[in-house]
């Protein structure tokens with residue numbers, strides 16, 4: 001791609017793939033077993049080791065991971081579930097598809113995630129049975145503090161860590177403080193497979209329930225039925241989904257996982273370069289990230305707040321720089337306005353104030369220093385010309 005200025009464009013996102021991904025895929029195809037099987041089991045173990053998690057269950061997507069986790073909690077149908085409004089629509093859909101009712105939570109304007117105060121306000125509107133917390137951009141939220149504010153035990157917290165492998169708080173990697181931590185391996189995410197997801201949990205029985213639920217609710221998947229000593233027989237005790245991960249995806253994931261620490265290092269380096277270069281730009285607001293010893297950001301996104309966002313986006317496009325917006329809040333989207341009642345929608349003043357200015361800049365391991373400098377220069381020009 002090139003622009004009118006003749007320079008190569010800077011895409012918003014470009015996935016990295018390990019050099020041995022192709023070989024890994026061919027091996028799986030040659031093995032004669034392509035659906036959920038030995039590669040998936042190996043990937044689950046290796047991802048659990050990376051996270052320091054007790055159990056990982058690999059699934060088709062993070063959206064499926066959230067829905068399956070909520071189903072595995074076995075709440076009464078129609079239970080209220082807290083969720084930030086400023087999240088991906090798939091995460092709200094997952095609550096509804098699990099048969100429950102999203103109750104939207106406002107954010108703290110500085111950090112872009114719910115605070116104990118905003119959670120308490122929402123829990124006062126509708127008493128929740130569970131909550132979904134989300135690590136916006138890769139910023140690890142304080143799960144125990146948010147659970148306490150909601151009046152919920154941590155066994156009722158599902159963590160949407162689509163932005164999160166690599167993050168940590170208080171020396172504890174993301175996912176360790178909740179009942180279920182849900183990861184995404186979508187094309188743009190920190191560990192890209194193309195599509196895929198996983199749930200990490202400390203609860204062995206919960207993990208078993210998820211394993212059944214990801215494949216129709218069957219008590220044994222076909223790999224386990226055909227292992228030596230296995231049999232054709234199975235039971236279906238709970239209604240599940242078709243949301244298993246294939247061995248082709250798992251083989252890609254295993255090759256990718258070996259490069260994840262290096263990719264995380266590069267993401268953090270690029271974020272630090274942005275911090276340094278953007279600090280004093282007129283009109284620009286950087287989210288507060290509470291970094292330091294205690295908090296390791298996973299840097300999925302580099303989000304800023306800008307005035308006159310639509311014009312800034314157009315200027316950046318003209319300079320060959322693609323950007324994105326995370327997210328349009330749920331309460332501004334038609335289907336949720338139709339489906340949710342007033343108490344569930346609530347009033348979300350901080351989300352409304354922030355949402356119009358949010359802008360995500362290119363941030364991925366393949367982004368070169370030179371390409372990042374181009375983003376910085378283009379953003380500086382766009383802001384100075386209207387500052």
Ligand SMILES: *Cc1c(COP(=O)(O)O)cnc(C)c1O
Nearest residue numbers: 061062063088090091162184186
């Ligand atoms: C990408 C994303 C998801 C969904 O992930 P999929 O694997 O595509 O289903 C969920 N929540 C958030 C915050 C996301 O960014």
